[in-house]
Amino acid sequence: MAEKASSKVYQVTALILAVSVDLSLFYASGFAVFHRLLGGFALLWLSAALRWSAVTVISLLLLGDLKPLLVRFLTAYSLLPAVFETGTRVLYREQSQCGPGADVRCWMMFAGASLGAAVFWEITIPAGSNQQKQRSRVLFMRVVQLYKADYRLLLGGSVFLSLAVICKFQILQANDGTERPIHRLPFACFQAIQGAACRGGLLGCAINSCTCRIKGKLFEALTKQEIGFFETTKTGEIISRLSKDATLMGKTVGLNVNVLLRTFLKTMGMIFLMMSLSWKLTLLVLMETPITGLMRNIYDTHYQRLSQAMQDSMARATEAVNEVVFGIRLVRSFSTEKHEANRYNKRLLEIHTFKTQRDTVRAVYVLAWRVTGLCMDVFILYYGRIFIQKGQMTTGQLVSFIIYQSNLGRNIRTLTFVFGNMLNSVVAAGKVFEYMDRKPLVSTDGKLKPDQLQGKISYQNLSFAYPSNLSKIVLQDFNLELAPGQMTALVGPSGEGKSTCVSLLQRLYEPQKGEILLDGEPLKSYDHHFFHKKIAVVSQEPVLFSGSIRDNITYGLTDCSQERIEEAARKANAHDFIKTLEKGYDTEVGESGGQLSKSERQRIGIARALVREPKVVILDEITSSLDAESENKVLQGLASCPNQTLLVIAHRLKTIEKADQIVVIRGGQVEEKGTHQELMDLQGSYHKLRNELFDEVNSPQ
């Protein structure tokens, strides 16, 4: 306690000492300058340097470590009096009121101004933003690289841009009331319009072309991601990156850089013209820039936050619509129309709230921005009048200056706006590149493509949890062998890991421990296309894409003869029903195969798997949509390919009994395995399970 109190006393004493030393130095430097002890500016700046050293050393002694904001404050605070005095003497050839005879009001004014400047600096260029800047630069250069293919369009656009800017100046100069040739005005106008139109057209083409390229690349990268990625990333976010962020990113170079460059050139030209009329008024006008920059910065932060929140709500609203459209049968049969309408209204209200907040922020910003512009106009008129009275300017020059200034004001506002936009587009580019650069956790760069494949599968000490729920171990030390040419049936209670075994064999996920071998080689060492041609899967609900039956059967294959298609369809027991259709194999299946029955979709799914002549066939509960006869025919068809390894998840007793090996899975492990007879004799899990299934099948409804 006593220690704390003494430390407080020490700090207060040190602070008083620091302020006293600084005030003494402040007055001493004023006194020395006043009496010209060392002569003019040299002394002014020497005393400023001395003050800076003194306050820095004292602050270091007091605090031990100086934060960047404090360093900025101390620097501004020590140097400001010297800057102010030098400026007044050079510009007005007189001493400022805060010169040698300065009083404590000046001291406080400098302290306040320095604090304001340091805080402004901190907000606009925060300390530690170097890393961020470096990253933005790298991202920007990467976007520029993407524009490489459109360099001709960009080059043409830049030429027309320069032309338009030059002509605009000619127009302004011809109009500013000074003695410049007016007869060239119509030509300059024509050139400016032509330049602007051609520039817009060419750059627009470049933007569109680059945006398409970005979207294409992003989509390609997305399709390579593992399933876990899609399970852990929101659909709305993926769609937002593909649509909004990719579009924003495409505009980075083509639009923002173009506007930035054009406005920058115009601004520079305007400043030059204004300087030639009155450099003092020009400096006054330029003081608006940091203020509008700061306002824009604050506005951007809030606007982006609210826009993001609004987009998230929009994605949720779209999701709600999608769910209802896809599940309209369920909605109707549970009569939840009102409930769904309320749910959607709630989402709309959320969007509306964020939109209102965002618009309010925009309105406040526009108001502040207009008030700043108005204040600047008043200042210009006030000082302009003074300069006219002093004979430093003519009325004509002031009018010309005001014309330029209104142009400059517009340009400065455009510059801050485009700069903000550019930062946004670089942030968007960062998000897009994050997906483009993402390496899928399930790699697809294996090279192995053996001429002969037996189809022997071994699960070795496999442990696995789904990426969306890593805490729940689904398979643990799982070991299993599937022999070539044999049929293995996976059975077990629901939710014990049967489908997970299949997903891992398809390489939809990567196990956390252990691995699966195909003919003694890890699955990941096989070439991606080769592997998926050799392992075919038919799932419970096969997905069909819109197109013909033929397109769906040959999905992903480039050359596939009609005989091969028909043979696969026969094995899948699909050929007969396809032949009865008016257009046969050219019949359109509709969106997601909606024009076919569940069983027909299933059989086309089986034909699609078999046409690839795979070595390993996986049937994941196909019995749920096939009747016993169809399933029998499918299994017979599969039996006609004796070398195929068949893995079946089934609940139908007859299917299971036929298997060469039956594996009971419970708790993510193999509990029992053997033939039907062996397991029945064992009187264990399988026996019990079978009795349960038998009871289910025979129970009176």
Ligand SMILES: Nc1ncnc2c1ncn2[C@@H]1O[C@H](COP(=O)(O)OP(=O)(O)OP(=O)(O)O)[C@@H](O)[C@H]1O
């Ligand atoms: N994509 C997923 N993300 C997270 N957990 C999952 C996922 N898929 C399945 N699970 C969980 O993993 C466990 C095993 O599921 P799996 O689908 O492999 O069981 P199953 O034996 O095939 O069941 P069923 O016979 O009902 O199809 C379940 O507890 C399930 O909740």
